[in-house]
Amino acid sequence: MTETRAPARGRVLADLTPLRTSAHYRRLWFGNTVSWVGQGMTALAVSLQVYEITRSPFSVGLVGLFSLVPLVVFGLYGGAIADTVDRRRLGLASASGSAVLSAALAAAAFAGFHDVWFLYAIVALQSVCAALNSPARTSMIPRLLPAAQLRAANALNSMTTTFGTLVGPSLGGLLVGFGGFQTAYLIDALAFSAALYAMWRLPSMLPERTGAKRASVLDGLRFLATRPNLRMTFFSDFCAMILAHPRALFPVVAVLWYDGDARTTGLLAAAPAAGALLGGVLSGWQGRIRHHGQAILLAVACWGTAIAVFGLTRNLWLGLLFLAIAGYSDTVSMIFRNTMMQVAAPDEMRGRLQGVFIVVVAGGPRLGDFLAGSVADLTSPTVAITGGGLACVLAVGLLALRGRGFRRYDALDPTP
CATH class of the missing domain: 1.20.1250.20 (MFS general substrate transporter like domains)
Structure with a gap:
């Protein structure tokens, strides 16, 4: 691990030390930032498409339910899996799944296939992928950085999440307005390439455990x-x-x-x-x-x-x-x-x-x-x-x- 210097007493802005000292973390952070923006675009585009199909606010509200339930149910199991397998492979597989699902949304939109239950199913599967990806990705970070840099890394990660939440839906609305739903979905699918590249460059991330083969x-x-x-x-x-x-x-x-x-x-x-x-x-x-x-x-x-x-x-x-x-x-x-x-x-x-x-x-x-x-x-x-x-x-x-x-x-x- 790279040694870290004590924080400057007068520091106010975010500490960028993790980005400077770890190429692996830098790629992971950038890929996650791009992915968060893309996911924000898709989330808004799906809601707009569901409303266009149904003209029902209740149906739009169901998008949140189909997203929430798999995230809660699979969140615990995703964490258990991340404590058993190679976290790099789990991150690659789950991010690949999310990219394929966004591509499926784009393909359906290009083909003129507009079915609300198809959209609900894709949203639910995307939540499953997110529930598997997040514990794997987050538990990798302490292996990439010394403990003294983890607080700074978490501050940088918070900027990623919030930036995606703010920018993604706004950008998604513009893209849907100019190029249709398929444009937002396709760009989201392509945006996952940054996260996939970052995961691919990581070393093996087997958990440091010597006991049982399965994590409960x-x-x-x-x-x-x-x-x-x-x-x-x-x-x-x-x-x-x-x-x-x-x-x-x-x-x-x-x-x-x-x-x-x-x-x-x-x-x-x-x-x-x-x-x-x-x-x-x-x-x-x-x-x-x-x-x-x-x-x-x-x-x-x-x-x-x-x-x-x-x-x-x-x-x-x-x-x-x-x-x-x-x-x-x-x-x-x-x-x-x-x-x-x-x-x-x-x-x-x-x-x-x-x-x-x-x-x-x-x-x-x-x-x-x-x-x-x-x-x-x-x-x-x-x-x-x-x-x-x-x-x-x-x-x-x-x-x-x-x-x-x-x-x-x-x-x-x-x-x-």
Whole structure:
């Protein structure tokens, strides 16, 4: 492994050391960035095509369901597989599957085959490939970089995800408008070539294990149950994503609070993503933080506070500012949570922990959407959003009181 220098005291912008010191990580990061943009394009194009076929908002909503269920179900198993096989081969196979599925979408669109159930099936299979690919790819990174560079790598990875989320759908809408659905799908299929090339250049990535030939999902959950610090990373994220997740109410508050329309809803949805991207870009200062548990608790508390204040605002630009602050805080929490999982967990468990992470990241916000919508229906959007933010702050405060070891977690002496 390449040695890393201590972070500069005045650093503000993201630390690019992982990109400079590891060609393997650099290719993997670039390929993943391109792929995320392509997947964002396809996600929007599929939703637009389903609506064009059915003219039903409910049918469009089913796209999310067909994407979510396989991701949650196969996320845990994808992690277990990644802890058993060559992660490079698993990454290659799953990325190849995603590329073939995007090519199938393009071929069907070129042929004029428009069937909504075909689209649902492709979306579900793409989620299966993603559930297999993500644990394999993420668990490779600690093998490519020294532990001291993992926080910086996770900050760079957060920029990839957020950039794809912001740019991909916008670019997909433009491509569909100018060249039809087949153009967006075809470019997405070609975009996977960058990720495939990066995977192909990697060395073999067999997990560092000497025991049984098969990895059990239950063994991973048992391991997590006996590791309080790693367990706390998931509990803290649940506080934010379930109790204080106002996304489902954006269309409502855009009209009721700001007298807006669909464009206002788009701004509300984009503000947390913009803040999250800024959290990755301005992540250099995080290299000086040793107590990652404290950083996570404070970041989640900041998220809850920003959401609570957003619920009290009636000025659009002020509301967007607090949503951006929430997005920034979420990125800070995510960077330190990922780093703890990669550093404190043994290699033979990293895939399964990433599988649990997928389930939490995919399922938590959906539960949050349901809770926010239910509370708003029973009371009001203000109570749902502000009350949810305050509940998040209270819950993470209780976690802080109970998790003395989590507060004391030291990156220089990681204890799972």
